[in-house]
Amino acid sequence: MADTRKSMNLGNDVTVFATNLNRAANSVIPTMTQLRNIVQTIVNNLNSAGARVYGNIDPAMKVSQGAPTTASGSGGAPGTPTNNRIAVGPAAAFGAAQLASAALPGTNQLIQQDLLTSRSAAMGFGGGNYLAVNNMQNQLNRMGTITDQLDATRALTYAKAAGLAGPNFMGGANSVMGGVAQMSNITPGLGLTGSLQAYGALQQGSNVNALLGIGIQIRNMDGSMKSFNEIVDEVWNKLNREKVGSAPISSSDLDIMLQPGNGLARLLDFYFGSDPGLRASIQTAMYVKAENNGKALGAISKTTLQKQGFTTNAILSLSNRTAAASRVSQQIAPAAAGGFALSNDVAAAGSNLVNAITPVTDAFTALSTSMQGIGGIGNGMVGKAVGMAGGAGLGAAIGSMVPGIGTVLGALLGGLIGGRATGGPVNDKVPYIVGEKGPELFVPETNGTIIPNHVIGRAGGGDVTAEGFAKQLLAGLGVKATAQNVSDVTMWEGMEGGNWHNTASFNPLNTSYQMSGSTNYSTGKAGSGVQAYKNWGQGLQATIATLTGQNAGARGYTNIINMLKTGTASQSDFLSALQASSWDAGHYSGGMSTSSGGGAAGGSSTTDWLNQAGAFATKGAVAGKSSGSTTNNNIVINLTGSADSTANANAIKKALSDPNLTIGKS
Numbered sequence: 001m002a003d004t005r006k007s008m009n010l011g012n013d014v015t016v017f018a019t020n021l022n023r024a025a026n027s028v029i030p031t032m033t034q035l036r037n038i039v040q041t042i043v044n045n046l047n048s049a050g051a052r053v054y055g056n057i058d059p060a061m062k063v064s065q066g067a068p069t070t071a072s073g074s075g076g077a078p079g080t081p082t083n084n085r086i087a088v089g090p091a092a093a094f095g096a097a098q099l100a101s102a103a104l105p106g107t108n109q110l111i112q113q114d115l116l117t118s119r120s121a122a123m124g125f126g127g128g129n130y131l132a133v134n135n136m137q138n139q140l141n142r143m144g145t146i147t148d149q150l151d152a153t154r155a156l157t158y159a160k161a162a163g164l165a166g167p168n169f170m171g172g173a174n175s176v177m178g179g180v181a182q183m184s185n186i187t188p189g190l191g192l193t194g195s196l197q198a199y200g201a202l203q204q205g206s207n208v209n210a211l212l213g214i215g216i217q218i219r220n221m222d223g224s225m226k227s228f229n230e231i232v233d234e235v236w237n238k239l240n241r242e243k244v245g246s247a248p249i250s251s252s253d254l255d256i257m258l259q260p261g262n263g264l265a266r267l268l269d270f271y272f273g274s275d276p277g278l279r280a281s282i283q284t285a286m287y288v289k290a291e292n293n294g295k296a297l298g299a300i301s302k303t304t305l306q307k308q309g310f311t312t313n314a315i316l317s318l319s320n321r322t323a324a325a326s327r328v329s330q331q332i333a334p335a336a337a338g339g340f341a342l343s344n345d346v347a348a349a350g351s352n353l354v355n356a357i358t359p360v361t362d363a364f365t366a367l368s369t370s371m372q373g374i375g376g377i378g379n380g381m382v383g384k385a386v387g388m389a390g391g392a393g394l395g396a397a398i399g400s401m402v403p404g405i406g407t408v409l410g411a412l413l414g415g416l417i418g419g420r421a422t423g424g425p426v427n428d429k430v431p432y433i434v435g436e437k438g439p440e441l442f443v444p445e446t447n448g449t450i451i452p453n454h455v456i457g458r459a460g461g462g463d464v465t466a467e468g469f470a471k472q473l474l475a476g477l478g479v480k481a482t483a484q485n486v487s488d489v490t491m492w493e494g495m496e497g498g499n500w501h502n503t504a505s506f507n508p509l510n511t512s513y514q515m516s517g518s519t520n521y522s523t524g525k526a527g528s529g530v531q532a533y534k535n536w537g538q539g540l541q542a543t544i545a546t547l548t549g550q551n552a553g554a555r556g557y558t559n560i561i562n563m564l565k566t567g568t569a570s571q572s573d574f575l576s577a578l579q580a581s582s583w584d585a586g587h588y589s590g591g592m593s594t595s596s597g598g599g600a601a602g603g604s605s606t607t608d609w610l611n612q613a614g615a616f617a618t619k620g621a622v623a624g625k626s627s628g629s630t631t632n633n634n635i636v637i638n639l640t641g642s643a644d645s646t647a648n649a650n651a652i653k654k655a656l657s658d659p660n661l662t663i664g665k666s
Contacts, residue, residue, distance in 0.1 A: 107340055110329060111333075111336070112153075113329045113330060116153045116157045117130060117134065117330070117333070118130065125165070136152075137153055137156065137330065138330075141319075142323065144192050144319075145185050146191055147192075147193075148322060149322055151193055151326075152192050152326065159196060162196075164199070166225070173227070173298030174229055176225055176227055178229065179199070179226075179231075180195045180228060182298060185311060186285055186311075187277065188312075195228075195281070198281060199278070201278050202278055203225055204274075207274075215241075216238055228281070232286075236294060248293060249290055253290070254290055258283065268283060466493045466508060470490045473544065474486070477547065477564065479561065482568070488569060488571055489564075491571050492578060493508040498510040498530070503532060505533060506534070506536050507542070507543070508539070511542055512529055512546075513542040513543070513546045514531060515531070518533045519531065556577070556583070557582075559577055
């Protein structure tokens with residue numbers, strides 16, 4: 001037992017190992033539960049978005065308890081308060097997916113929409129009801145000319161902050177916000193928020209008394225604020241009282257009155273000049289009233305303003321479109337904001353998971369540094385664990401040593417940590433179980449490929465076939481090894497003729513990518529040109545690096561990979577992609593490659609190419625077998641005369657079946 005403790009580097013008490021593993025597992029389990037709950041809530045919130053926007057969901061798609069009610073009243077009277085805005089059902093989920101693919105508001109905008117609406121409700125708008133505040137926002141969007149989707153939302157928040165809310169705030173044309181909306185109509189570009197800020201400048205205490213002194217009342221008898229429309233009417237009435245003659249004020253009269261130094265110009269500069277937007281709006285409002293024979297400003301519609309040229313159809317159309325987009329923002333903002341908050345929880349949970357799993361990785365390190373002495377411990381179960389590729393097997397094996405923990409570790413390691421026993425692509429920052437001398441955690445900094453040991457170990461050639469190399473190459477490129485893909489790649493190998501048909505060892509596609517210890521296939525010395533590699537792992541790595549490396553797109557290699565990703569590219573289409581790439585260099589016009597980009601034997605048509613390469617793909621490799629292993633004989637057959645591939649193949653078959661055939665002699 002002492003030797004066992006020493007070999008595992010566990011000190012004097014083997015229970016330390018079990019304690020550490022149990023502590024790590026108990027730390028991770030709550031985090032995993034939290035992650036599961038977070039993911040479920042995100043799904044529910046996405047469902048909510050689809051249900052809200054698309055509406056009319058099948059009755060079978062029920063809304064969860066506590067769904068929001070529609071607030072009554074155009075002014076946003078309270079309905080039934082609720083905090084649960086989650087809908088469920090596959091139709092809603094599909095709707096949410098459609099929304100995600102469309103041009104929707106950005107995350108920051110949706111978060112702002114949700115925050116400002118929530119604050120407006122918290123400060124008393126809409127009776128404290130979230131949806132009632134949405135109704136107020138939509139009412140303002142319809143009445144005014146908005147500049148962006150958050151215009152009405154910001155305006156309501158500003159009204160509270162500036163003390164402009166109170167009696168007569170929402171309602172008809174002569175309410176505070178009704179006048180602000182009309183101000184935005186006669187001064188396009190100012191928007192609801194800009195108009196409200198200008199109105200707030202007018203309602204400063206010093207202005208109230210100063211304007212009252214010249215006969216213009218901007219407050220009601222009860223101290224409540226008059227609307228912008230009513231104040232404009234007050235200014236108009238003052239001008240009428242002071243004008244000469246009984247003729248109504250015309251636009252020409254206003255032109256004279258607004259000349260610098262004249263009465264109306266001085267009035268606007270002195271009493272309304274503190275805010276440029278306010279002065280511009282009052283001045284424009286005078287012209288609007290003149291064009292409408294002094295009609296009350298609040299009674300003049302947006303359509304009339306458009307006909308008279310104070311606004312345009314394009315401006316009104318843009319405002320309507322923005323208002324529609326604002327309604328979408330309102331509907332999905334709660335779900336989006338909830339999803340954003342939960343994504344932060346996921347990030348925090350991920351950090352907690354890393355911290356919690358550290359003791360487990362420490363335990364793996366201890367195991368991997370002491371493998372030689374523990375093969376027989378625990379009735380051989382530790383040795384079995386070392387030989388297992390996946391985390392679940394390792395967890396079960398350790399569980400036989402430490403009762404009660406095997407199931408937990410099996411679930412954690414099998415579900416969270418990938419295994420690459422058979423090779424394949426790896427993603428950056430994701431842990432994988434690797435290790436030639438036992439399981440170790442590998443967390444790559446960048447994307448890459450794990451070369452399985454059954455490929456690396458065949459340094460002497462072994463029984464690797466063209467089909468086997470093709471499957472490993474496809475796995476390394478992150479491409480499915482469909483029958484068509486394997487057929488395409490083996491055809492390519494046949495056209496290049498590397499490894500089995502020349503001295504470019506472990507290099508079926510004749511890549512010139514130089515690796516440590518690789519040599520020029522022709523000279524046997526280090527240098528550029530088609531390479532001979534030291535083993536299959538190196539050759540596979542070099543081929544992948546060539547296809548995915550620098551300038552791969554410009555050289556046509558990315559197009560080759562993309563074609564393979566379809567999994568269905570015919571050999572003819574695949575050959576066309578090869579011929580369009582730099583890999584061809586002109587030597588795919590017919591026959592087997594000479595590895596130097598020069599001439600080749602056989603016919604020159606695509607059909608001949610496919611026939612010859614197909615024969616190679618079917619055989620997998622031209623090789624002889626001896627004592628169960630494959631020997632590379634580098635057989636070269638020179639064809640002359642007929643360019644008919646079928647005739648060539650039949651001639652070769654006939655020659656090889658001749659019992660009097662002698663090989664190695666002239």
